[in-house]
Amino acid sequence: MLLAVPLAPLAGSALAGIWGTAFGGNKIGRTGSSSLTILGVLVAFILSAITFQAVVFDGAKFNETIYTWMVVGGLKMEVGFLIDSITAMMMCVVTFVSLMVHIYTMGYMEEDDGYNRFFSYISLFTFSMLMLVMANNLLQLFFGWEAVGLVSYLLIGFYYKKSTAIFANMKAFLVNRVGDFGFILGIGLIAAYTGTLNYSEIFAKLPEIQNTQLPGTGWMLVTVTAICLFVGAMGKSAQFPLHAWLPDSMEGPTPISALIHAATMVTAGIFMVSRMSPLYELSDTALNFILVIGSITALFMGILGIIQNDIKRVIAYSTLSQLGYMTIALGVSAYSVSVFHLMTHAFFKALLFLGAGSVIMGMHHNQDIRWMGGVRKYMPITWITFLLGNLALIGTPFFSGFYSKDAIIEAVHASNLPAAGFANFAVLAGVFITAFYSFRLYFIVFHGKERYDQNPDAHHDDHHAHDDHGHGHDAKPHESPLVVTGPLMLLAIPSVVIGAIALMPMLFGDFFKGVIYVDGSKHGAMAELAEKIHGWVPMALHGFTAAPFWLALAGVVVSYVFYMVKPEIPAAIMAFSKKIGLYQVLEGKYGVDWVYENIFARGARVFGTVFWKVGDQAIIDGAVVNGSWKLMAKFGQWVRGLQSGYLYHYALVMLLGIVALMTYFVWLNK
Numbered sequence: 001m002l003l004a005v006p007l008a009p010l011a012g013s014a015l016a017g018i019w020g021t022a023f024g025g026n027k028i029g030r031t032g033s034s035s036l037t038i039l040g041v042l043v044a045f046i047l048s049a050i051t052f053q054a055v056v057f058d059g060a061k062f063n064e065t066i067y068t069w070m071v072v073g074g075l076k077m078e079v080g081f082l083i084d085s086i087t088a089m090m091m092c093v094v095t096f097v098s099l100m101v102h103i104y105t106m107g108y109m110e111e112d113d114g115y116n117r118f119f120s121y122i123s124l125f126t127f128s129m130l131m132l133v134m135a136n137n138l139l140q141l142f143f144g145w146e147a148v149g150l151v152s153y154l155l156i157g158f159y160y161k162k163s164t165a166i167f168a169n170m171k172a173f174l175v176n177r178v179g180d181f182g183f184i185l186g187i188g189l190i191a192a193y194t195g196t197l198n199y200s201e202i203f204a205k206l207p208e209i210q211n212t213q214l215p216g217t218g219w220m221l222v223t224v225t226a227i228c229l230f231v232g233a234m235g236k237s238a239q240f241p242l243h244a245w246l247p248d249s250m251e252g253p254t255p256i257s258a259l260i261h262a263a264t265m266v267t268a269g270i271f272m273v274s275r276m277s278p279l280y281e282l283s284d285t286a287l288n289f290i291l292v293i294g295s296i297t298a299l300f301m302g303i304l305g306i307i308q309n310d311i312k313r314v315i316a317y318s319t320l321s322q323l324g325y326m327t328i329a330l331g332v333s334a335y336s337v338s339v340f341h342l343m344t345h346a347f348f349k350a351l352l353f354l355g356a357g358s359v360i361m362g363m364h365h366n367q368d369i370r371w372m373g374g375v376r377k378y379m380p381i382t383w384i385t386f387l388l389g390n391l392a393l394i395g396t397p398f399f400s401g402f403y404s405k406d407a408i409i410e411a412v413h414a415s416n417l418p419a420a421g422f423a424n425f426a427v428l429a430g431v432f433i434t435a436f437y438s439f440r441l442y443f444i445v446f447h448g449k450e451r452y453d454q455n456p457d458a459h460h461d462d463h464h465a466h467d468d469h470g471h472g473h474d475a476k477p478h479e480s481p482l483v484v485t486g487p488l489m490l491l492a493i494p495s496v497v498i499g500a501i502a503l504m505p506m507l508f509g510d511f512f513k514g515v516i517y518v519d520g521s522k523h524g525a526m527a528e529l530a531e532k533i534h535g536w537v538p539m540a541l542h543g544f545t546a547a548p549f550w551l552a553l554a555g556v557v558v559s560y561v562f563y564m565v566k567p568e569i570p571a572a573i574m575a576f577s578k579k580i581g582l583y584q585v586l587e588g589k590y591g592v593d594w595v596y597e598n599i600f601a602r603g604a605r606v607f608g609t610v611f612w613k614v615g616d617q618a619i620i621d622g623a624v625v626n627g628s629w630k631l632m633a634k635f636g637q638w639v640r641g642l643q644s645g646y647l648y649h650y651a652l653v654m655l656l657g658i659v660a661l662m663t664y665f666v667w668l669n670k
Contacts (some may be wrong), residue, residue: 002051002062002081005044005091006130009098009123012040017120026116033116037123038102044130045095052088056511063136063200075191082136082199084515086339090133090271093343094264097350098126100487104354105255107483108361112253114158121158122259125151129264133271138187138197141272145183145236148265149176155256156249165251172245175596179235179242186228189214193221203278203517210282226279226286230293233269237323240297244592246320247304250312254357257312258350261319267342270326274335274516281333281519284417291331291419295426298324300590302430305437307586310367311356314441318393319349321430325408328423333523334411335516340499340506341404348392348401348495351488355386358484359445362477363452369441374450378477383446385488390442392495394435394552397543400499403536405431407507407529409548414528431548435555443563452477500536508533 018024020033028036054060062083069077101122109115128151132144149172157169191197193212194205212221233239238246246266250257260266273280273290280286298321305317322345329338360367362379376383392401409431412423479485505511508530518526533539543549562570577583588594 001047002083002134003066005047005051005095006127006134008040008043008047009037009130010040010127012037013120013123013127016116016123020116020120030115033119034102034106037119038099038106040123041095041099041102041126044126045092045099048088048091048095051083052092055083055085055088065136069139074195075197077139077197078137079140080136080198081134083134085511085513086271086274086515087133089339089343091130093346094126094129094133097264097346097491098122098129098259100350100354100491101255101259104258104357104484104487105253107481108255108357109253118155118158118253118255121151121155122256125155125256125259125264129268132268136199138190138199138202142184142187145232145268145272146180148268149173149180149236152249152256152260152265155260156252158252158256162251168245168248168251172249175242175245176235179232181231182228183232183235186225186230186232189221189225189228199275206278206282220283220285222279223283223285226276226283227289229276229279230269230273230286230290233273233327234293235269237266237269237327238297238320239269239293239323239327240300241592243297243301243320244589244596247313247316247589250310250316254312254353254360257316258353258357261316261349261353266319266323267326267346270323270330270338270342273330274339277333277335278517280330281517281523284522287331287333287523288417288419289331290327291415291417291423294324294327294329294331295419295423296324297321298328298430299426299433302433302437304586304589306433306440307583308437309370311359311369311372311441311445312353312367314369314437315349315352315356318352318434318438321434322349322393325405325427325430328427329408329411331423332411332415332417332420332525333518334408334525334529335518336507336512336526337404337407337411337529339512339516340502341401341408343502343506344392344400344404344495344499347491347498348389348399351385351389351491351495352393354484354488354491355382355389358382358480358488359386359477361480361484364477366452369444371451371454372445373448373452374446375452375477376446379479381479381485382488385485385492386446387442388492389495390438392499394438394555395431395543395548396552397540397549398496398500400495400497402540402543403499403503406539406543406546406548407503407533410529410532411525414525416524428547428551431551432555435552436559439556439559440563443559448564500540503533503536503539 015028015036016033019027020029020036051060060083062081065076065078065080067079069079071077102119105118105122109118112118125148128144128147130144132141132148135141135144153169153173155169156172157165159165187197190202193209194202196202196205206222210220210222213219214221214224217224231242235242246261249260252260280290301317301320301324305314305321308314308317322341326338326341326345329335329341359372359375359379359382362375362382363372366372388399392399395402395405409424409427412420412427415423502511507526520527574583577586585591
């Protein structure tokens with residue numbers, strides 16, 4: 001049954017990718033491709049739900065090798081499954097969100113020429129993510145890790161005739177390779193010092209190596225290993241400074257934005273660190289590093305969301321900020337809180353991305369929020385579901401995001417790590433910023449003056465596959481079909497209720513018992529949380545009196561005043577910020593892209609040119625390869641000059657040789 005969970009989406013992907021495309025003669029067509037892939041993911045979801053029920057309610061566990069690939073010097077390289085509470089939860093979240101995205105895609109990609117190919121990709125993506133979360137060893141984890149990276153490259157560059165899409169997917173691929181280099185170094189260190197890649201065996205051997213130093217350095221092995229693994233998480237989960245690929249990945253179709261940025265690829269790093277909690281508990285240095293990186297990401301990426309005008313990019317920067325919150329929770333050893341926020345975020349962020357896609361469809365594929373407004377009355381289902389997602393995102397009491405986000409803030413407040421002070425400021429400031437940019441987006445799109453008929457780019461659609469559906473320049477927005485709004489309504493339900501349901505079991509019950517390990521003697525954040533939180537109702541009621549609620553309310557009120565009452569205020573602030581250069585800094589994304597493009601990329605090209613001109617052309621080709629044959633040619637010419645063909649020349653050489661030998665032997669006898 002467990003094998004069927006990842007293999008069902010893989011089978012759907014293979015059938016759609018081969019017989020649903022020109023490669024296999026397109027024998028099953030559009031309906032066949034979508035039906036088979038949806039069926040595969042539906043089977044995976046049902047089996048995941050059955051597995052969840054067996055694990056959580058019946059206490060079932062599974063940790064077995066399925067296939068041994070090879071054994072090298074005692075190091076086993078295997079395919080195996082570890083099914084426990086965190087795996088079962090991730091399986092359900094991944095398959096449910098993927099199922100919603102598959103159904104949604106039938107409406108969103110209806111007119112796209114690459115319809116069948118897209119279904120094949122997203123089903124393959126689901127298989128890759130399931131292999132990652134179900135793994136019981138680092139080798140299989142790495143396989144899933146790289147597979148989701150590969151498929152995300154294909155999805156981001158789905159419109160492969162667009163230069164911006166090709167640039168974006170190459171950027172995502174290269175930035176993730178930087179992180180993955182650190183990740184594979186960490187895996188290599190574990191393999192070298194424990195002799196195994198299996199999770200259980202690694203954790204059993206940690207006490208033997210916890211005081212070991214990395215040879216030739218004064219660094220603790222566990223610290224170096226933990227940081228190397230986290231560098232991989234920085235790339236995959238888009239943490240500063242390896243975050244730059246994620247906003248550009250909006251070049252892909254909207255459904256993959258929901259799939260990549262909600263429950264799957266970007267949460268892989270959070271899942272990995274939580275899974276490796278016994279290792280991270282041995283190094284406060286690594287935890288402080290994680291805490292600082294997460295704090296920078298949560299605060300500064302959220303600020304960038306304020307100035308975005310592309311509806312998808314606003315939500316993308318929101319994802320970056322929320323991933324920062326999850327990383328902060330990891331840094332204060334609140335792993336269960338981080339995974340809890342991962343789960344709640346998966347639902348409401350998928351809802352927001354798919355809601356944004358519905359708006360884009362209704363606005364005839366315009367993504368610029370400056371040419372929206374008043375959409376609420378034309379798209380009531382999209383409006384209400386988007387509002388529910390926004391309320392969950394900003395942490396409104398009784399909504400799912402409130403419970404996970406407030407738990408993170410409380411955990412940071414309770415932490416005694418040196419970096420907790422900065423993290424505390426970052427999470428509180430992030431609450432206001434999140435509420436501000438979220439409701440800036442909401443008010444501009446759904447309320448206020450209608451501006452859809454003023455869009456100067458109405459006839460110039462970015463996505464060649466999505467024409468204006470026959471609508472003119474001033475066509476009114478329209479509600480999306482049920483195949484699009486249905487997934488929105490289904491995602492809205494957990495976005496509201498899942499936090500209240502899962503709060504106590506996941507954070508203070510036995511849900512993660514034996515799965516996530518926290519050293520309570522050193523890191524007491526979870527113990528302090530247990531003293532403060534006594535149920536979902538008391539927590540929500542107390543939330544109305546706490547600072548985060550008032551900061552979020554202030555963000556909503558300020559955005560309402562700025563964009564609904566006094567729009568001249570943000571215009572004046574923008575003009576002033578441009579005058580002092582602040583806006584240029586934000587528009588340039590703090591210069592991270594500039595550094596990558598002008599220092600690393602151009603620097604690499606300069607070094608490459610030098611190595612090519614000097615090393616390759618001058619030394620290897622010029623001196624070694626060409627130089628050797630030229631030297632032999634010169635020697636051959638000289639030797640050939642001695643071969644005159646005259647007998648007296650040869651006789652003279654012989655006589656000179658005899659004289660030379662006689663002289664040599666006379667000299668030896670002396």
